[in-house]
Amino acid sequence: MSTTNDAKRFSLPRALADAFRQNRGQARAADRLTLDAAAAAAAASASEGPVTTKPLSKSAAKKAEKREAKRRESAESTEATANASARWHRERRWGFASRLGFYDPAAPGVESSTRQMEFSHMAIASPPTSHRGLVFGVDAGSGWMIVHDPFTAYGETIESPNVCYIGDLGQGKSSAMKTWGVLRQLILGRRVVVIDKKFQKDLGAGEYTPLATRLDVAPVRFRIGGGGSRINILDPRIAARVNEEPGGGDLSTPAGQSMLLRAVMEEALARPMSPKEGKAVRMAHRQALRQAEAAAETAHIGHVLHALYAPDAITAEAAGLAVEELRGWGQDPAFELERMIEDDLAGLIDGPTSQDIQLNAGLTVFDVSALPEDGPALPIVMTIINTWLANTLYGQQRPVPTILLIEEAWHTVQGSVATVTRRNTKLSRALSLSCQFAFHHISDIPETSPAIAMLKECGTVLLYKQQKSADALACEDMFNLPPGSAGVISQLVKGTCLFKIGSHDPFEAIHVRSPLETELTDTDGAMKSTSTIAFTDDTPAAEVVSA
Ligand SMILES: Nc1ncnc2c1ncn2[C@@H]1O[C@H](COP(=O)(O)OP(=O)(O)OP(=O)(O)O)[C@@H](O)[C@H]1O
Ligand SMILES: [Mg+2]
Numbered sequence: 001m002s003t004t005n006d007a008k009r010f011s012l013p014r015a016l017a018d019a020f021r022q023n024r025g026q027a028r029a030a031d032r033l034t035l036d037a038a039a040a041a042a043a044a045s046a047s048e049g050p051v052t053t054k055p056l057s058k059s060a061a062k063k064a065e066k067r068e069a070k071r072r073e074s075a076e077s078t079e080a081t082a083n084a085s086a087r088w089h090r091e092r093r094w095g096f097a098s099r100l101g102f103y104d105p106a107a108p109g110v111e112s113s114t115r116q117m118e119f120s121h122m123a124i125a126s127p128p129t130s131h132r133g134l135v136f137g138v139d140a141g142s143g144w145m146i147v148h149d150p151f152t153a154y155g156e157t158i159e160s161p162n163v164c165y166i167g168d169l170g171q172g173k174s175s176a177m178k179t180w181g182v183l184r185q186l187i188l189g190r191r192v193v194v195i196d197k198k199f200q201k202d203l204g205a206g207e208y209t210p211l212a213t214r215l216d217v218a219p220v221r222f223r224i225g226g227g228g229s230r231i232n233i234l235d236p237r238i239a240a241r242v243n244e245e246p247g248g249g250d251l252s253t254p255a256g257q258s259m260l261l262r263a264v265m266e267e268a269l270a271r272p273m274s275p276k277e278g279k280a281v282r283m284a285h286r287q288a289l290r291q292a293e294a295a296a297e298t299a300h301i302g303h304v305l306h307a308l309y310a311p312d313a314i315t316a317e318a319a320g321l322a323v324e325e326l327r328g329w330g331q332d333p334a335f336e337l338e339r340m341i342e343d344d345l346a347g348l349i350d351g352p353t354s355q356d357i358q359l360n361a362g363l364t365v366f367d368v369s370a371l372p373e374d375g376p377a378l379p380i381v382m383t384i385i386n387t388w389l390a391n392t393l394y395g396q397q398r399p400v401p402t403i404l405l406i407e408e409a410w411h412t413v414q415g416s417v418a419t420v421t422r423r424n425t426k427l428s429r430a431l432s433l434s435c436q437f438a439f440h441h442i443s444d445i446p447e448t449s450p451a452i453a454m455l456k457e458c459g460t461v462l463l464y465k466q467q468k469s470a471d472a473l474a475c476e477d478m479f480n481l482p483p484g485s486a487g488v489i490s491q492l493v494k495g496t497c498l499f500k501i502g503s504h505d506p507f508e509a510i511h512v513r514s515p516l517e518t519e520l521t522d523t524d525g526a527m528k529s530t531s532t533i534a535f536t537d538d539t540p541a542a543e544v545v546s547a
Helices: 004-009 012-048 058-082 095-100 114-120 173-187 209-214 257-269 275-294 301-309 313-319 323-329 331-342 377-395 417-426 451-456 469-478 485-491 515-520
Strands: 135-139 145-147 163-166 191-196 363-367 402-406 433-439 460-463 496-501 507-511
Touching: 135 173, 163 173, 173 191, 173 209, 173 402, 173 433, 173 507, 173 515, 191 377, 209 363, 209 515, 257 275, 257 301, 257 331, 257 377, 257 417, 275 301, 275 313, 275 323, 275 331, 301 331, 313 323, 323 331, 377 402, 377 417, 377 433, 417 451, 451 469, 469 485, 485 496
Parallel strands: 163 433, 163 460, 191 363, 191 402, 402 433
Antiparallel strands: 135 145, 135 507, 460 496, 496 507
């Protein structure tokens, strides 16, 4: 095996140094010869006649030797200066230091084997990501910066721009989404749409409100019973196509009106529609569009309800049925839809779309945090927004890279809305759309849901701590992680995750936030409150004294 020192030994400076030493030896030999010659000459002249030569004393001989050494050194130094440009070791200043090797090239190397030299191998880790994209944080193993962006990496390290974040409560998923998914993306001039699910009590609104307010963006709020924004599923801006096939047909287009309407009806019925019910709803949809057009209005769900209760002769004829028969087929859907419009979805979808909802700005935040956790409102609103965005992007002339962030995305991956979500996310690449979903556990998703395939296809996966080993193992299984990854996932600390890009092995990433980002991503306001309550009998229990 050859070592670094071997390389030095055979390098040019080393060869020069050797040559220099050799010259010096020769010079010494030459000096000796000169002295010998002088001595011989002296001896010869002595034999020729009487010459008085005084033998040198011991100390005088030593002094002469020293003078000679000094002279030689100064000669060497002159020569060294001349060779300075070719020499790599430092100038000699003291002879004895030189003898100790201080200014000389390193000592020659030693012969060794790879097994012996293993100990001296300095491992140098390569960066886990390329240098192109957006900064996420640092690699916990090597300290390298992590730079990744679904759009920049597309076609290189990933084939799908979709991203999923999975982890227990409070591990930092939303922080990563708000910074790497929103703020840093906006700097690059991208469009970001957020579905903000988490109600933050200290704010009285969704957790993205501070971030939106800081950027002068007013969140679009939805609430049951009116007072919030309204979104019309039959609005041609949201989805213009009708009569598309739910599961097949032309899959190169996002979900259209018929699919959206079907998903809403099935959420209302809490079960799939029968073929007869499906037929009645399709016919009612067409009648609603026709009648609204005649009245120069935009059709909405109220028109569909009316058509289910009162199909007209044109619709019945088109269906090849008697009016009464068609009315009978549509009765159950009509009852459930009416109940849902008046109760579960009151004020949400029963009218024209509110003027304040635009998807043209850089950042749009849909605050759905006031909608009830159970019931059809959340999945329906999330699916409508998803479909609206997909259709908006489908119609744009020049694609603007867009990020759709869905917090608590498990609402969109179960039941009838899952098919719509799946269809839209399948088109992500074509639409320049990066759908980013946050989940708590994989077990939140039913095994039969199309979302399982959707998650497996995500090009970028961020896995935060999963306390339960079953949840950690489910992650290892779903994303084909190397054996032992489940153990790492269950040990992760807040703000760190296993970061997986494409088919590469995952690495442990520490998410890094700027001071502003730290302020805007803090969701611990309520937990860290220092307010106190007075402990007196006459103080009402609800009265709080601020610290
Ligand atoms: N990189 C980090 N370093 C330190 N603290 C962090 C980091 N990321 C987030 N936190 C803190 O952890 C807390 C919870 O973060 P976050 O709201 O992002 O968690 P989450 O996983 O989205 O939780 P949930 O599932 O409840 O929505 C926040 O107050 C935040 O300040
Ligand atoms: Mg969160």
